[in-house]
Amino acid sequence: MNNIYKRRKTREITIGSKRIGGNNPILVQSMTKNKFEQMDLLKDEIISLINSGCEIIRIAVTDSDSISHIRDLIREGFFENVPLVADIQFDCELAILALEAGAHCVRINPGNIGGPEKTKKIINKAKDLDSCIRIGVNSGSIDKKILNKFNNDCVSAMVESTLEYVRLFENMKFYNFKISAKASSVMDSIHVYKTLSEKINYPLHLGITEAGSKFAGAIKSSVGLGILLYEGIGDTIRVSLTDSSIYEVKAGYYILNSLNLRNYGIDIISCPTCGRTKSDLKAVAEEIERITANVAKPLKVAVMGCIVNGPGEAREADIGIAFGMKKAAVFVKGRILKRVEIEDVISEFTCELEKLI
Numbered sequence: 597m598n599n600i601y602k603r604r605k606t607r608e609i610t611i612g613s614k615r616i617g618g619n620n621p622i623l624v625q626s627m628t629k630n631k632f633e634q635m636d637l638l639k640d641e642i643i644s645l646i647n648s649g650c651e652i653i654r655i656a657v658t659d660s661d662s663i664s665h666i667r668d669l670i671r672e673g674f675f676e677n678v679p680l681v682a683d684i685q686f687d688c689e690l691a692i693l694a695l696e697a698g699a700h701c702v703r704i705n706p707g708n709i710g711g712p713e714k715t716k717k718i719i720n721k722a723k724d725l726d727s728c729i730r731i732g733v734n735s736g737s738i739d740k741k742i743l744n745k746f747n748n749d750c751v752s753a754m755v756e757s758t759l760e761y762v763r764l765f766e767n768m769k770f771y772n773f774k775i776s777a778k779a780s781s782v783m784d785s786i787h788v789y790k791t792l793s794e795k796i797n798y799p800l801h802l803g804i805t806e807a808g809s810k811f812a813g814a815i816k817s818s819v820g821l822g823i824l825l826y827e828g829i830g831d832t833i834r835v836s837l838t839d840s841s842i843y844e845v846k847a848g849y850y851i852l853n854s855l856n857l858r859n860y861g862i863d864i865i866s867c868p869t870c871g872r873t874k875s876d877l878k879a880v881a882e883e884i885e886r887i888t889a890n891v892a893k894p895l896k897v898a899v900m901g902c903i904v905n906g907p908g909e910a911r912e913a914d915i916g917i918a919f920g921m922k923k924a925a926v927f928v929k930g931r932i933l934k935r936v937e938i939e940d941v942i943s944e945f946t947c948e949l950e951k952l953i
């Protein structure tokens with residue numbers, strides 16, 4: 597950990613088996629994409645998310661049928677080690693039913709949950725069951741009255757909407773909650789989260805909402821979340837992508853690992869290739885990425901195209917592959933192990949990886 601980073605102190609809260617805020621690790625979360633009607637696909641997605649390191653899973657709960665589905669999933673043990681957040685929009689009764697069904701947390705949106713009285717009912721239920729609530733403000737669904745009050749200044753309206761709800765929670769003496777205030781604009785998100793972090797000390801769940809496709813969304817999220825995290829702001833993160841939820845988790849860890857805030861999984865260092873590259877380095881790097889997708893142990897792997905920087909980077913890695921003209925040198929923990937034929941690189945890599953994990 598570098599010493600210029602200073603994490604903002606937040607109140608510690610509990611969500612199922614996990615603690616958030618305080619000195620706890622910044623957690624990576626995601627939201628499922630499959631519907632309850634495609635239960636087999638949804639179950640596969642939940643298992644894949646857990647295998648890829650997802651630490652909190654959110655599921656959209658849209659009607660009373662969803663409630664029996666989440667109850668079944670909980671009973672079948674899917675959320676024994678990874679907490680479930682039921683995402684509720686509009687319907688306060690659904691939030692209460694989701695908590696009764698065993699959801700560890702409900703995400704409610706102040707912009708559409710129906711006002712303070714309905715929110716109080718949810719808070720009382722969460723209190724009774726020792727559950728958690730996420731106040732999830734979103735730039736696309738801010739309360740119109742608050743938006744008008746601030747002349748459509750989205751940042752001020754989001755901050756005000758969040759604080760209004762924080763006061764309500766505090767008045768009810770309920771403190772086991774976290775906050776998200778996501779905008780689709782990176783700059784707005786940064787301003788909202790920075791302002792909130794100066795005013796309150798509840799854990800913040802960071803995200804850029806509706807960030808876009810795999811490529812654009814990962815970049816926007818990296819910039820927005822990266823700036824906030826660097827300033828010590830953020831206790832959990834989600835990278836929202838119009839793509840697989842597994843990519844969301846991977847992107848989340850890449851962001852946290854890049855800032856030395858987590859040390860999770862395989863860090864692949866691969867060169868961009870150039871006119872000196874004699875092998876299909878892209879295919880090798882992608883295959884190594886696929887093979888190592890579910891490895892949680894932090895390891896550095898270098899895949900380099902030629903002798904210019906190849907041996908140097910390969911020596912620095914736990915496993916390094918430096919391609920030459922006709923063969924590739926395999927390094928393990930800084931020492932050259934052997935030179936192998938190009939077509940044997942993947943099998944050699946797999947063999948050495950298995951010894952290390």
Ligand code: SF4
Binds near residue numbers: 867868871873900905
């Ligand atoms: S390591 Fe070699 S092949 Fe790769 S980009 Fe650098 S010079 Fe080109």
